[in-house]
Amino acid sequence: MNTMVTNLVSRFLPCSLRARLLLLVFVAVIPALALILYTDRDQRRMAEEDAREHLVRLSQVINDENKLLVQGARQLLTVLANLPAVREQNVTACNALMAGIAKEYRQYVDLGAVEPNGVRFCGGDSILADSINFPESHWFHKTLQTRDFTIGNYQVARLTRRAVLPLAYPSVDEAGKIRAVVFAVLDLEWLKVMAAGSALPKGSTVTIADDRGLILAHHPGGEPWIGKSIAGTSVDRALRTGPEGLHSLEGVDHIRRFAVFSSLGGRGESGTVHLILSTPEDEVFAEAHRILRRNLSWLALVGFAVFAAAWFGGDFFVVRQVNSLLTTARRIAGGDLKARTGVSYASGELGQLARSFDEMAGSLEARQEETIRAEAKARENGRLAAIGATAASITHEIANPLTGMYATVQFLERQLSELDGINADALRGDVENLRDEIDRLRALLQDLRSFVRSGQLDLKSISLREIAAEILTMERHNHNERRIEADLDFSASLPRVMADKQKLKQVLLNLCKNAADAMPEGGKLKLRAFQNGNEIVVEVKDSGPGIPEEVNVFELFTTTKSQGLGLGLAIARQIVAAHGGEISYTSEPNKGTAFRLTIPLTTADSPQRSVTT
Structure with a gap:
């Protein structure tokens, strides 16, 4: 089940590691984006609530103001109705009175008195004086x-195209007879003044409309809207x-708005008069939008920085290391076991993975090298075994005739020693040359025998220093003749080793002779020995011309000298290898050659034994 889910998810995820890192960063940014959007929603909700409270509060203020104006007009009309100038229909006094009041209170566009039959007798200076037909006015008859006290209907004056509200109060004498009706006409322009003084958001409107939908007043720019x-x-x-x-709606100006509705005191010509306050949604949400844009800008900036960090940081800290591992x-799959990751082993999973990977590659390389060495050693042993068998056969076939020849030469030397004369001297010289050649052949046969028997060891506790x-004592005469300065640098505390004394002496003697022949x-000539861990290292260094790079002196029948079969160093390597050690050399042209052999340390008190390898 888990495998199915993993495969399904892998099909829809990007394959690139860098792309997956960026996807993780994107997923990490999503909660921040969700939080910003959630905060914006809360801020919009609060802005909407603030707009509602503000509009409702302003609506209440306008209603209260309207009530105060109506109440003030009632009080004014009550006072005027009881004045003698009105009750007695004193036109001059009444006109003067009405003119003074109208000048003082600008909210009244018309103020006057009417006889019970509807004939105006006072206050005719208003532009509305001739536009009101009292006998036909419902509020007058009421x-x-x-x-x-009677409140008339809101209406649009025909001449001024302004919304007005007529108010009336009867003037009754002591007998209870109506002598006149005083009236006042309120201009809704006061609404514009109040709206201008209120802290309305930009683009807000105040509208008064009747039940038919007729606009009686509008702020701002009222005149073009009145009557629509x-x-x-x-x-x-x-x-x-x-x-x-x-309410969220589209205003008459085709702008999305928030609006609240309330009923305004008084009635219109067709019933209830409505107060409509609205403000553009863009203005309500302006601050929320600003904060949203700011937060989104910061998120975009931070997101870009994080994406850039993920891109370059992921490339530096992750992708390069992973690519190095893949490469x-x-x-390694192609067979190059020397390949390594090159990744730092610092703390972290990739560092640990790189360490394990390199260790695995090193282990594989060591196994391969060990296998190659084992195969090479097996081939070499087989080859040496075949050569040894051949050498043993040749030695056996040549040794017997050579022994007879050497005996014959000795007999001839004895016979010639008794003869005198020129011919005898010439014969003795020829016999001596023959004996030298036979001695050289016998030495070559001895080298062949040594090669065949180089793996046979008689192990004893010996001192390499001794x-x-x-060897230096044996070769002192030879060194003196050749003006060779020999130096021995073996510590007196150098541990003893379990080895075949004669075989190791043969190796060191061969190295010393070769060094002397090179000079x-x-x-x-310097012989030096020291302990290195669990082995003894012996160095034989000369100041000769060096060994050419193309020559492998450990190969059978390879030599840089004019005489010899080239078996000496091959035999030395066989002997050292039989002891479990190694022999190698370094050489520099015109500076000399240094041979270095290592012998493993074993307990000197170990029992003596013979070993054949």
Whole structure:
């Protein structure tokens, strides 16, 4: 099941490691984006609530102001109705009175008194004086009937195209007879003044409309709107379906707005008069939008920085290391076991993986090298075994005739020693030359025998320092003749080793002779030994011309000298290898050659034994 889920997810995820890192960064940014959007939603909700409270509060203020104006007009009309100038229909006094009041209170566009038959007798200076038909006015007849304060209907004056509200109060004498009706006409321009003084958001509107949808007043820019209808618009539908609360709608100016509705004191010509306050949604959400843009800008900036850090940092800290691992894995798969990752082993999973990978590659390389050495050793042993068998057969076939020849030469030397004369001297010289050649052949046969028997060891506890001292003593005459300065640097505390004394002496003697042969005009020879861990290292260094790079002196039948079969160093390597050690050399042209052999340390008190390898 888990494998199926993993495969399914892998199919839809990007294959690139860098792309997956960027996807993780993107996923990490999503909660921040969600938080910003959630915060924006809360801020919009709070802005919407603030707009509702502000509009409702302003609506209440306007209603209260309207009530105060109506109440003030009632008080004024009550006082005027009881004045003698009105009750007695004193035109001159009444006109003067009305003119003074109208000058003092600008909210009244018309102020005067009317006889019960509807004929005006006072206050005719207003531009509305001739536009009011009192006998046909419903509010005038209602005043006569109720004999009380009457509020008329909001209406649009025909001449001024301004919304007005007529108010009336009867003037009754002591006998209870109506002598006159005093009236006042309120101009809704006060709404514009109040709206201008309120802290309305930019683009807000204040509208008064009747039940038919006719606009009675509008702020700002009222005159073009007065008399127009909102019937059929989203404002009208919201007004009729549910006037309570905050409404989101398209205004008559085709701008999305928040609006609140309330009823204004008084009635219009067709019923209830509605107060509509609205403000553009863009203005309500302006601060929320600003904060959202700011937060999104910061998120984009931070996101870009994080993406850049993930891109370059991921490349530096992850992708390069992984690519190095992949490259190394491909090289190893191709057979290059020397390949390594090159990744730092610092703390961290990739460092640990690189360490384990390199250790694995090192282990594989060591195994391969060990296998190659084992195969090479097996081939070499087989070859040497075949050569040894051949050498043994040749030695056996040649040794017997050579022994007879050597005996014959000795007999001839004895016979010639008794003869005198020139011929006898010439014969003795020939016989001596023959004996020298036979001695040379016998030495070559002895080398062959040594090669065949180089793996046979008689192990004993020996001192390498004593062997080296014996060799220098043996070769002292030869060194003196060739002006060679020999130096022995073996510590007195050098541990003893379990080895075949004669075989190791043969190896060191061969190295010393080769060094002396490399310095026919004299030079320096140094023998040095020291302990290195669990082995003894012996160095034989000369100051001769060096060994050419193309020559492998350990190969059978390879020599740099004019005489000899080239078996000496091959035999030395066989002997050292039989002891479990190694022999190698370094050489520099015109500076000399240094042979270095290592012998493993074993307990000197170990029992003596013979070993055949």
